[in-house]
Amino acid sequence: MSKIKVVHYINQFFANIGGEEKADFPAEIRVGEVVGPGLALSQKFGDEAEIVATIICGDSYFNENLDKAKADILAMVKEHKPDVFVAGPAFNAGRYGVACGTIADAVQEELGIPAVTGMYVENPGADMFKNKVYMVSTKNSAAGMRDAVGKLAPLALKLAKGEKIGASCQEGYMPNGVRVNFFEKERGSKRAVKMLLKKLADKPFETEYPMPSFDRVDPNPAVKDLSKATIALVTSGGIVPKGNPDHIESSNASHYGEYDIEGVMDLTAETYETAHGGYDPVYANEDADRVLPVDVLREMEKNGVIGKLHNKFYTTVGNGTAVASAKAFADEYAQKLKADGVDAVILTST
Amino acid sequence: MVKGIEAAGIPVVHMCTVTPISMTVGANRIVPTIAIPHPLGNPALTKEEEYELRKGLVEKALNALTTEVEGQTIFDK
Numbered sequence: 001m002s003k004i005k006v007v008h009y010i011n012q013f014f015a016n017i018g019g020e021e022k023a024d025f026p027a028e029i030r031v032g033e034v035v036g037p038g039l040a041l042s043q044k045f046g047d048e049a050e051i052v053a054t055i056i057c058g059d060s061y062f063n064e065n066l067d068k069a070k071a072d073i074l075a076m077v078k079e080h081k082p083d084v085f086v087a088g089p090a091f092n093a094g095r096y097g098v099a100c101g102t103i104a105d106a107v108q109e110e111l112g113i114p115a116v117t118g119m120y121v122e123n124p125g126a127d128m129f130k131n132k133v134y135m136v137s138t139k140n141s142a143a144g145m146r147d148a149v150g151k152l153a154p155l156a157l158k159l160a161k162g163e164k165i166g167a168s169c170q171e172g173y174m175p176n177g178v179r180v181n182f183f184e185k186e187r188g189s190k191r192a193v194k195m196l197l198k199k200l201a202d203k204p205f206e207t208e209y210p211m212p213s214f215d216r217v218d219p220n221p222a223v224k225d226l227s228k229a230t231i232a233l234v235t236s237g238g239i240v241p242k243g244n245p246d247h248i249e250s251s252n253a254s255h256y257g258e259y260d261i262e263g264v265m266d267l268t269a270e271t272y273e274t275a276h277g278g279y280d281p282v283y284a285n286e287d288a289d290r291v292l293p294v295d296v297l298r299e300m301e302k303n304g305v306i307g308k309l310h311n312k313f314y315t316t317v318g319n320g321t322a323v324a325s326a327k328a329f330a331d332e333y334a335q336k337l338k339a340d341g342v343d344a345v346i347l348t349s350t
Numbered sequence: 351m352v353k354g355i356e357a358a359g360i361p362v363v364h365m366c367t368v369t370p371i372s373m374t375v376g377a378n379r380i381v382p383t384i385a386i387p388h389p390l391g392n393p394a395l396t397k398e399e400e401y402e403l404r405k406g407l408v409e410k411a412l413n414a415l416t417t418e419v420e421g422q423t424i425f426d427k
Contacts, residue, residue: 020387023386023387060385060386060387063367063368063386064367064385064386094371095368095386098368098370098371124371124374124375127374128370128371128374215353215376216353216376217353217356217357217376217378218356218378219356219361219378219379219419219420219421220356220359220360220361220362221361221418222361222415222416222417222418222419223361223415223416224416226412226415226416231412231415234351234355234362236351237389279386279387280387281387282387283387283388283391283393284387284388286393287391289390289391289404290388290389290390290391290393290400290404291388291389291390291391292390293390293404293407293408295401295404296401296404296405296408297408299405300408300412305412306412316351318351326351326354327351327353327354329351329354330351330352330353330354330355330358331354331357331358334354334355334357334358334360335358337355337358337360338358338359338360342360343360343361344360344361344362344363344415345355345360345361345362345363346362346363346365346408346411346415347351347352347355347362347363347364347365347377348365348366348383348389348390349364349365349366349367349371349372349389350366350367350386350387350389
Protein backbone atom coordinates (compact mmCIF):
# COMPACT_ATOMS: atom_id res chain seq x y z
CA MET A 1 0.00 0.00 0.00
CA SER A 2 1.30 3.45 -0.82
CA LYS A 3 1.93 5.92 1.95
CA ILE A 4 -0.77 8.27 3.14
CA LYS A 5 -0.17 11.78 1.80
CA VAL A 6 -0.24 14.65 4.27
CA VAL A 7 -0.11 18.40 3.65
CA HIS A 8 0.95 20.36 6.72
CA TYR A 9 0.14 24.01 7.53
CA ILE A 10 2.30 26.12 9.87
CA ASN A 11 2.95 29.82 10.54
CA GLN A 12 6.03 31.96 9.91
CA PHE A 13 7.29 31.46 13.44
CA PHE A 14 7.35 27.66 13.38
CA ALA A 15 8.86 27.79 9.89
CA ASN A 16 11.78 29.73 11.36
CA ILE A 17 11.15 32.67 9.05
CA GLY A 18 10.74 35.14 11.86
CA GLY A 19 8.58 36.48 14.65
CA GLU A 20 6.11 39.34 14.62
CA GLU A 21 8.19 41.38 12.16
CA LYS A 22 7.50 38.61 9.62
CA ALA A 23 3.84 38.02 10.51
CA ASP A 24 2.81 39.62 7.20
CA PHE A 25 4.49 36.81 5.24
CA PRO A 26 2.14 35.68 2.43
CA ALA A 27 1.25 32.03 1.91
CA GLU A 28 3.99 29.88 0.43
CA ILE A 29 4.24 26.18 -0.34
CA ARG A 30 7.34 24.06 -0.01
CA VAL A 31 6.88 20.87 -1.94
CA GLY A 32 8.64 17.81 -0.57
CA GLU A 33 9.81 19.71 2.49
CA VAL A 34 9.09 18.85 6.09
CA VAL A 35 9.43 21.97 8.21
CA GLY A 36 9.49 22.66 11.96
CA PRO A 37 6.83 20.69 13.84
CA GLY A 38 6.45 18.59 10.67
CA LEU A 39 9.59 16.74 11.69
CA ALA A 40 8.00 15.49 14.90
CA LEU A 41 4.82 14.62 13.02
CA SER A 42 6.77 12.68 10.40
CA GLN A 43 8.50 10.69 13.09
CA LYS A 44 5.16 9.74 14.60
CA PHE A 45 3.75 8.80 11.21
CA GLY A 46 6.63 6.37 10.69
CA ASP A 47 6.20 4.42 7.48
CA GLU A 48 2.46 4.94 7.32
CA ALA A 49 2.35 8.50 6.04
CA GLU A 50 4.52 11.25 4.67
CA ILE A 51 4.28 15.02 4.53
CA VAL A 52 4.34 15.79 0.80
CA ALA A 53 4.26 19.56 1.20
CA THR A 54 4.33 22.23 3.87
CA ILE A 55 2.34 25.45 3.55
CA ILE A 56 3.57 28.46 5.49
CA CYS A 57 1.66 31.68 6.07
CA GLY A 58 2.24 34.66 8.36
CA ASP A 59 -0.39 34.98 11.10
CA SER A 60 -1.20 38.64 10.46
CA TYR A 61 -1.22 38.07 6.70
CA PHE A 62 -3.74 35.26 7.04
CA ASN A 63 -6.12 37.14 9.31
CA GLU A 64 -5.89 40.48 7.50
CA ASN A 65 -6.28 38.96 4.02
CA LEU A 66 -8.66 36.21 4.99
CA ASP A 67 -10.33 35.59 1.63
CA LYS A 68 -7.19 35.74 -0.46
CA ALA A 69 -5.09 33.67 1.96
CA LYS A 70 -7.82 31.06 2.17
CA ALA A 71 -8.21 30.86 -1.61
CA ASP A 72 -4.45 30.69 -2.22
CA ILE A 73 -3.91 27.98 0.36
CA LEU A 74 -6.90 25.95 -0.83
CA ALA A 75 -5.44 26.00 -4.35
CA MET A 76 -2.11 24.77 -3.03
CA VAL A 77 -3.71 21.95 -1.05
CA LYS A 78 -5.89 20.94 -3.99
CA GLU A 79 -2.88 20.53 -6.24
CA HIS A 80 -1.32 17.94 -3.94
CA LYS A 81 -4.48 15.96 -3.24
CA PRO A 82 -3.48 14.85 0.26
CA ASP A 83 -5.37 12.14 2.14
CA VAL A 84 -5.40 14.34 5.21
CA PHE A 85 -4.58 17.97 6.07
CA VAL A 86 -2.88 18.87 9.36
CA ALA A 87 -2.73 22.47 10.65
CA GLY A 88 -0.57 23.57 13.56
CA PRO A 89 -0.51 22.84 16.45
CA ALA A 90 -1.08 26.47 17.43
CA PHE A 91 -0.93 26.17 21.25
CA ASN A 92 -2.02 29.55 22.69
CA ALA A 93 -1.12 31.73 19.70
CA GLY A 94 -4.43 33.45 18.94
CA ARG A 95 -4.08 34.47 15.31
CA TYR A 96 -2.31 31.21 14.48
CA GLY A 97 -5.14 29.25 16.11
CA VAL A 98 -7.77 31.16 14.16
CA ALA A 99 -5.79 30.57 10.95
CA CYS A 100 -5.44 26.83 11.65
CA GLY A 101 -9.13 26.47 12.39
CA THR A 102 -10.22 28.54 9.39
CA ILE A 103 -8.06 26.71 6.89
CA ALA A 104 -8.70 23.23 8.30
CA ASP A 105 -12.43 23.88 8.12
CA ALA A 106 -12.16 25.23 4.57
CA VAL A 107 -10.08 22.27 3.36
CA GLN A 108 -12.65 19.91 4.77
CA GLU A 109 -15.71 21.77 3.52
CA GLU A 110 -14.51 22.92 0.12
CA LEU A 111 -12.09 20.16 -0.90
CA GLY A 112 -13.67 17.27 0.96
CA ILE A 113 -10.33 16.33 2.48
CA PRO A 114 -10.37 15.39 6.17
CA ALA A 115 -8.49 17.86 8.36
CA VAL A 116 -7.24 18.02 11.90
CA THR A 117 -5.66 20.77 13.98
CA GLY A 118 -4.62 21.32 17.57
CA MET A 119 -4.43 24.17 20.05
CA TYR A 120 -4.88 25.25 23.66
CA VAL A 121 -8.45 25.32 24.88
CA GLU A 122 -8.39 29.10 25.55
CA ASN A 123 -7.12 29.92 22.05
CA PRO A 124 -9.93 31.93 20.37
CA GLY A 125 -9.64 29.55 17.41
CA ALA A 126 -10.81 26.72 19.65
CA ASP A 127 -14.30 28.06 20.36
CA MET A 128 -14.64 29.12 16.75
CA PHE A 129 -13.80 25.80 15.12
CA LYS A 130 -13.84 22.91 17.60
CA ASN A 131 -17.30 21.87 16.46
CA LYS A 132 -16.29 21.97 12.80
CA VAL A 133 -12.96 20.14 12.66
CA TYR A 134 -11.26 17.64 14.91
CA MET A 135 -9.17 19.75 17.23
CA VAL A 136 -6.64 18.18 19.53
CA SER A 137 -6.37 19.82 22.95
CA THR A 138 -2.77 20.94 23.57
CA LYS A 139 -0.80 22.66 26.31
CA ASN A 140 -0.55 26.46 26.15
CA SER A 141 3.00 26.62 24.80
CA ALA A 142 5.27 24.86 22.35
CA ALA A 143 6.79 23.02 25.32
CA GLY A 144 3.77 20.76 24.83
CA MET A 145 4.80 19.82 21.27
CA ARG A 146 5.51 16.19 22.01
CA ASP A 147 2.17 15.69 23.72
CA ALA A 148 0.34 17.54 20.92
CA VAL A 149 1.99 15.57 18.13
CA GLY A 150 1.34 12.36 20.06
CA LYS A 151 -2.40 13.03 19.68
CA LEU A 152 -2.38 14.73 16.28
CA ALA A 153 -0.53 12.05 14.33
CA PRO A 154 -2.69 9.03 15.23
CA LEU A 155 -5.89 11.04 14.72
CA ALA A 156 -4.66 12.22 11.30
CA LEU A 157 -3.89 8.63 10.28
CA LYS A 158 -7.31 7.44 11.38
CA LEU A 159 -9.02 10.24 9.46
CA ALA A 160 -6.96 9.51 6.33
CA LYS A 161 -7.88 5.84 6.48
CA GLY A 162 -11.51 6.63 7.10
CA GLU A 163 -11.47 4.69 10.36
CA LYS A 164 -14.05 5.23 13.04
CA ILE A 165 -13.09 8.03 15.39
CA GLY A 166 -13.63 7.27 19.07
CA ALA A 167 -14.96 9.59 21.78
CA SER A 168 -13.19 12.88 22.45
CA CYS A 169 -11.81 11.65 25.77
CA GLN A 170 -10.22 8.65 24.08
CA GLU A 171 -8.76 10.37 21.03
CA GLY A 172 -7.71 13.60 22.75
CA TYR A 173 -9.76 16.05 20.69
CA MET A 174 -11.99 18.72 22.16
CA PRO A 175 -15.63 17.72 22.61
CA ASN A 176 -17.39 18.81 19.43
CA GLY A 177 -21.00 18.47 20.43
CA VAL A 178 -21.51 15.17 18.59
CA ARG A 179 -23.23 12.55 20.72
CA VAL A 180 -23.04 8.86 20.04
CA ASN A 181 -25.41 6.34 21.59
CA PHE A 182 -23.95 3.34 23.39
CA PHE A 183 -24.97 0.92 26.12
CA GLU A 184 -23.50 1.42 29.60
CA LYS A 185 -22.82 -1.69 31.62
CA GLU A 186 -24.64 -0.36 34.66
CA ARG A 187 -28.10 1.11 34.74
CA GLY A 188 -28.59 4.84 35.27
CA SER A 189 -29.91 4.71 38.81
CA LYS A 190 -26.90 2.75 39.98
CA ARG A 191 -24.48 5.13 38.29
CA ALA A 192 -26.25 8.14 39.80
CA VAL A 193 -26.10 6.70 43.32
CA LYS A 194 -22.41 5.92 42.87
CA MET A 195 -21.75 9.49 41.80
CA LEU A 196 -23.72 10.84 44.74
CA LEU A 197 -21.76 8.65 47.20
CA LYS A 198 -18.51 9.94 45.73
CA LYS A 199 -19.71 13.49 46.00
CA LEU A 200 -20.77 13.04 49.63
CA ALA A 201 -17.35 11.58 50.38
CA ASP A 202 -15.67 14.57 48.69
CA LYS A 203 -14.15 12.27 46.11
CA PRO A 204 -13.75 13.27 42.46
CA PHE A 205 -16.49 12.10 40.13
CA GLU A 206 -17.26 12.69 36.51
CA THR A 207 -20.65 13.97 35.54
CA GLU A 208 -22.38 12.40 32.57
CA TYR A 209 -24.04 15.64 31.64
CA PRO A 210 -21.86 18.72 32.03
CA MET A 211 -23.94 21.88 32.25
CA PRO A 212 -23.36 24.18 29.28
CA SER A 213 -21.74 27.46 30.23
CA PHE A 214 -23.70 30.33 28.75
CA ASP A 215 -21.18 33.05 28.52
CA ARG A 216 -22.90 36.02 26.99
CA VAL A 217 -23.67 39.42 28.38
CA ASP A 218 -26.61 41.42 27.03
CA PRO A 219 -25.78 44.76 25.45
CA ASN A 220 -26.35 47.83 27.57
CA PRO A 221 -28.63 50.61 26.35
CA ALA A 222 -27.01 53.09 23.99
CA VAL A 223 -25.57 56.42 25.09
CA LYS A 224 -28.33 59.04 24.79
CA ASP A 225 -26.36 62.25 24.48
CA LEU A 226 -22.73 61.97 23.44
CA SER A 227 -22.09 65.65 24.03
CA LYS A 228 -22.63 65.08 27.75
CA ALA A 229 -21.01 61.66 27.94
CA THR A 230 -17.69 60.74 29.51
CA ILE A 231 -15.90 58.24 27.29
CA ALA A 232 -13.04 56.08 28.57
CA LEU A 233 -10.36 54.27 26.61
CA VAL A 234 -9.30 50.71 27.39
CA THR A 235 -6.93 48.54 25.37
CA SER A 236 -5.53 45.04 25.21
CA GLY A 237 -2.85 46.37 22.85
CA GLY A 238 -0.38 47.04 25.67
CA ILE A 239 -0.03 50.84 25.30
CA VAL A 240 1.94 52.13 28.29
CA PRO A 241 3.93 55.24 29.20
CA LYS A 242 7.44 55.01 27.76
CA GLY A 243 9.56 52.62 29.79
CA ASN A 244 6.58 50.49 30.90
CA PRO A 245 6.73 51.71 34.54
CA ASP A 246 4.56 48.90 35.92
CA HIS A 247 6.36 46.19 33.98
CA ILE A 248 3.32 44.74 32.27
CA GLU A 249 4.52 41.46 30.78
CA SER A 250 4.80 41.14 27.00
CA SER A 251 2.72 37.98 27.16
CA ASN A 252 0.52 36.26 29.71
CA ALA A 253 0.08 39.54 31.59
CA SER A 254 -0.42 39.25 35.34
CA HIS A 255 -1.80 42.77 35.78
CA TYR A 256 -3.19 45.82 34.06
CA GLY A 257 -2.08 49.45 34.14
CA GLU A 258 -4.09 52.57 35.01
CA TYR A 259 -2.58 55.75 33.58
CA ASP A 260 -3.49 59.38 33.92
CA ILE A 261 -3.87 61.26 30.64
CA GLU A 262 -5.06 64.53 32.11
CA GLY A 263 -3.76 67.20 29.73
CA VAL A 264 -2.29 64.66 27.30
CA MET A 265 -3.38 65.74 23.81
CA ASP A 266 -1.41 63.31 21.69
CA LEU A 267 0.56 60.11 22.28
CA THR A 268 4.05 60.43 20.82
CA ALA A 269 7.05 58.17 20.27
CA GLU A 270 8.79 59.99 23.13
CA THR A 271 6.02 59.47 25.67
CA TYR A 272 4.23 56.18 24.97
CA GLU A 273 4.99 52.72 23.59
CA THR A 274 3.58 49.21 23.57
CA ALA A 275 4.52 46.41 25.93
CA HIS A 276 2.75 43.82 23.76
CA GLY A 277 4.90 40.95 22.53
CA GLY A 278 2.32 39.48 20.17
CA TYR A 279 2.45 41.90 17.25
CA ASP A 280 5.09 43.95 15.46
CA PRO A 281 5.53 46.94 17.82
CA VAL A 282 7.12 49.31 15.29
CA TYR A 283 3.89 51.15 14.35
CA ALA A 284 2.54 51.50 17.89
CA ASN A 285 5.93 52.68 19.17
CA GLU A 286 6.07 55.33 16.44
CA ASP A 287 2.62 56.62 17.30
CA ALA A 288 0.57 54.97 20.04
CA ASP A 289 -2.56 56.81 18.84
CA ARG A 290 -2.66 54.09 16.20
CA VAL A 291 -3.82 51.79 18.99
CA LEU A 292 -5.25 54.19 21.56
CA PRO A 293 -6.86 57.17 19.75
CA VAL A 294 -6.26 59.88 22.36
CA ASP A 295 -5.53 62.59 19.78
CA VAL A 296 -8.86 62.21 17.98
CA LEU A 297 -10.89 62.01 21.18
CA ARG A 298 -9.22 65.16 22.53
CA GLU A 299 -10.30 67.01 19.39
CA MET A 300 -13.84 65.66 19.76
CA GLU A 301 -13.83 66.71 23.40
CA LYS A 302 -12.72 70.21 22.42
CA ASN A 303 -15.40 70.46 19.72
CA GLY A 304 -18.12 69.22 22.04
CA VAL A 305 -18.79 66.02 20.09
CA ILE A 306 -18.26 64.13 23.32
CA GLY A 307 -18.65 65.50 26.81
CA LYS A 308 -15.29 64.40 28.12
CA LEU A 309 -12.46 61.94 27.56
CA HIS A 310 -11.99 60.17 30.89
CA ASN A 311 -8.70 61.22 32.44
CA LYS A 312 -7.51 57.67 33.01
CA PHE A 313 -7.03 54.80 30.61
CA TYR A 314 -6.72 51.12 31.40
CA THR A 315 -4.36 48.85 29.55
CA THR A 316 -3.00 45.35 29.49
CA VAL A 317 -1.32 42.97 27.08
CA GLY A 318 -3.79 40.57 25.50
CA ASN A 319 -1.16 38.11 24.33
CA GLY A 320 -1.64 34.60 25.59
CA THR A 321 -3.20 36.17 28.68
CA ALA A 322 -5.44 33.74 30.53
CA VAL A 323 -9.13 34.39 30.10
CA ALA A 324 -9.51 34.25 33.87
CA SER A 325 -6.91 37.04 34.29
CA ALA A 326 -8.52 39.24 31.64
CA LYS A 327 -11.89 38.79 33.30
CA ALA A 328 -10.48 39.65 36.72
CA PHE A 329 -8.79 42.81 35.36
CA ALA A 330 -11.98 43.96 33.68
CA ASP A 331 -14.15 43.25 36.72
CA GLU A 332 -11.84 45.41 38.79
CA TYR A 333 -11.33 48.42 36.53
CA ALA A 334 -14.95 48.41 35.34
CA GLN A 335 -15.94 49.16 38.94
CA LYS A 336 -13.49 52.07 38.97
CA LEU A 337 -14.88 53.35 35.66
CA LYS A 338 -18.38 53.13 37.08
CA ALA A 339 -17.42 54.90 40.27
CA ASP A 340 -15.83 57.66 38.18
CA GLY A 341 -19.07 58.18 36.26
CA VAL A 342 -17.87 56.91 32.89
CA ASP A 343 -20.80 56.56 30.45
CA ALA A 344 -19.20 54.39 27.75
CA VAL A 345 -15.97 52.65 26.85
CA ILE A 346 -14.01 52.27 23.62
CA LEU A 347 -11.89 49.13 23.88
CA THR A 348 -9.23 48.64 21.24
CA SER A 349 -7.49 45.36 20.44
CA THR A 350 -4.57 44.49 18.24
CA MET B 351 -12.51 42.27 29.05
CA VAL B 352 -15.30 43.51 26.80
CA LYS B 353 -17.77 41.30 28.62
CA GLY B 354 -16.46 42.37 32.02
CA ILE B 355 -17.11 46.02 31.17
CA GLU B 356 -20.53 45.28 29.67
CA ALA B 357 -21.46 43.22 32.72
CA ALA B 358 -20.67 46.20 34.95
CA GLY B 359 -23.42 48.10 33.13
CA ILE B 360 -21.26 50.31 30.90
CA PRO B 361 -21.90 50.19 27.14
CA VAL B 362 -18.69 49.28 25.33
CA VAL B 363 -17.59 49.17 21.72
CA HIS B 364 -14.82 46.78 20.67
CA MET B 365 -12.52 48.09 17.94
CA CYS B 366 -10.45 45.31 16.45
CA THR B 367 -9.21 43.89 13.18
CA VAL B 368 -10.05 40.22 13.57
CA THR B 369 -13.79 40.58 14.14
CA PRO B 370 -14.48 36.81 14.32
CA ILE B 371 -12.46 36.76 17.55
CA SER B 372 -14.51 39.64 18.88
CA MET B 373 -17.69 37.70 18.06
CA THR B 374 -16.32 34.66 19.87
CA VAL B 375 -15.39 36.55 23.02
CA GLY B 376 -18.89 38.02 23.10
CA ALA B 377 -18.57 41.71 22.26
CA ASN B 378 -21.95 43.27 21.41
CA ARG B 379 -20.85 46.40 19.55
CA ILE B 380 -17.96 45.78 17.17
CA VAL B 381 -16.15 48.14 14.81
CA PRO B 382 -13.67 46.56 12.37
CA THR B 383 -10.28 48.28 12.15
CA ILE B 384 -7.33 48.50 9.76
CA ALA B 385 -4.64 46.00 10.72
CA ILE B 386 -3.43 44.02 13.71
CA PRO B 387 -0.30 46.06 14.56
CA HIS B 388 -2.01 49.41 13.80
CA PRO B 389 -5.79 49.05 14.25
CA LEU B 390 -6.40 52.81 14.20
CA GLY B 391 -3.73 53.94 11.79
CA ASN B 392 -1.98 53.26 8.55
CA PRO B 393 1.71 54.11 8.34
CA ALA B 394 1.51 54.17 4.53
CA LEU B 395 -0.56 57.37 4.66
CA THR B 396 0.55 60.92 5.43
CA LYS B 397 0.09 62.12 9.02
CA GLU B 398 -2.97 64.13 8.02
CA GLU B 399 -4.60 61.30 6.06
CA GLU B 400 -3.90 58.91 8.87
CA TYR B 401 -5.51 61.24 11.40
CA GLU B 402 -8.63 61.51 9.22
CA LEU B 403 -8.75 57.71 8.92
CA ARG B 404 -8.55 57.36 12.69
CA LYS B 405 -11.18 60.04 13.21
CA GLY B 406 -13.52 58.20 10.86
CA LEU B 407 -13.07 54.99 12.82
CA VAL B 408 -13.65 56.68 16.17
CA GLU B 409 -16.80 58.29 14.73
CA LYS B 410 -18.00 54.80 13.80
CA ALA B 411 -17.28 53.68 17.36
CA LEU B 412 -19.25 56.58 18.81
CA ASN B 413 -22.07 55.86 16.39
CA ALA B 414 -22.09 52.26 17.66
CA LEU B 415 -22.26 53.47 21.25
CA THR B 416 -25.28 55.65 20.49
CA THR B 417 -27.10 52.87 18.61
CA GLU B 418 -29.37 50.45 20.44
CA VAL B 419 -28.51 46.84 19.62
CA GLU B 420 -30.37 43.61 20.28
CA GLY B 421 -27.40 41.27 20.06
CA GLN B 422 -23.92 41.13 18.62
CA THR B 423 -23.61 43.74 15.88
CA ILE B 424 -20.72 44.59 13.56
CA PHE B 425 -20.77 48.24 12.52
CA ASP B 426 -18.92 48.14 9.22
CA LYS B 427 -20.63 50.99 7.41
